[in-house]
Amino acid sequence: EAGVTQSPTHLIKTRGQQVTLRCSPISGHTSVYWYQQALGLGLQFLLWYDEGEERNRGNFPPRFSGRQFPNYSSELNVNALELEDSALYLCASSTGTSGPLTKNIQYFGAGTRLSVL
C-alpha cells in the first residue's frame, strides 16, 4: 500500500514568489494535515482538511492557504514568500475524525524541502 506522497521533493524560490505543494494521502484516508518543520523549530501545525473542508488552522499568516480536492488530495499554497518560509513542509493523513482513537493516527510523507533565496 502506498504511503503519503508529496511533490515536489525539493523547491527553490525567491522572496515574493508564490509556491504550491502537493500531497496525496494514503488510500482510504480522508483527513490531510500540513506541518512546517523549520530548522531548529520542530514541527509546527499549519492546516487540517477533512472531507474537503478546512477544519483547523495553526498560528500562521493568511498567505499560507490550501485546499482539499474531492479525491482527498491536497495543496498547500504560500504567497509572497519570505526567507523564513524556508523549511521542510510535511503532509500527513489519517482515516477520519470520528471513531476509535486509532483512526486518527497521522502518517507522514517524506516532505517537500522549500528554500527561499
Place this chain on the structure above:
Amino acid sequence: GQQLNQSPQSMFIQEGEDVSMNCTSSSIFNTWLWYKQDPGEGPVLLIALYKAGELTSNGRLTAQFGTTRKDSFLNISASIPSDVGIYFCAGPHGSGNTGKLIFGQGTTLQVKP
C-alpha cells in the same frame, strides 16, 4: 499553551547500549505518540499509547504512558546503527479533536558502531 519537553536533546552512544528518553508536559495528554525521523524523511510512527500506565513494545522499543498523563518514556534496547535519527514525542492538542499534534523538540540519537 500546551508544550512538550523532551530530554535529552541529543545522545551519542555505543552500539549495543540501551537508550532512554522522556517527554514531559505541564498539561495532561490523553494520547502519546512516538515518531522517528531519519534525515531527509518524514516522521514514522513507532508507538502509540492511549491509557495512563500503558506499557507497549515494538521490537526493541518500549514506551510507557506516565500515570500522571503528563509524561511518557521511550526505551531502546541493544541499539544498532540504524537507530540513528531524531525521536519525537507528540500528543493531540486540546481536549477535542483539533487535528493538531503538538511535538516535542526531539532527541537526536547517534550510535557509534
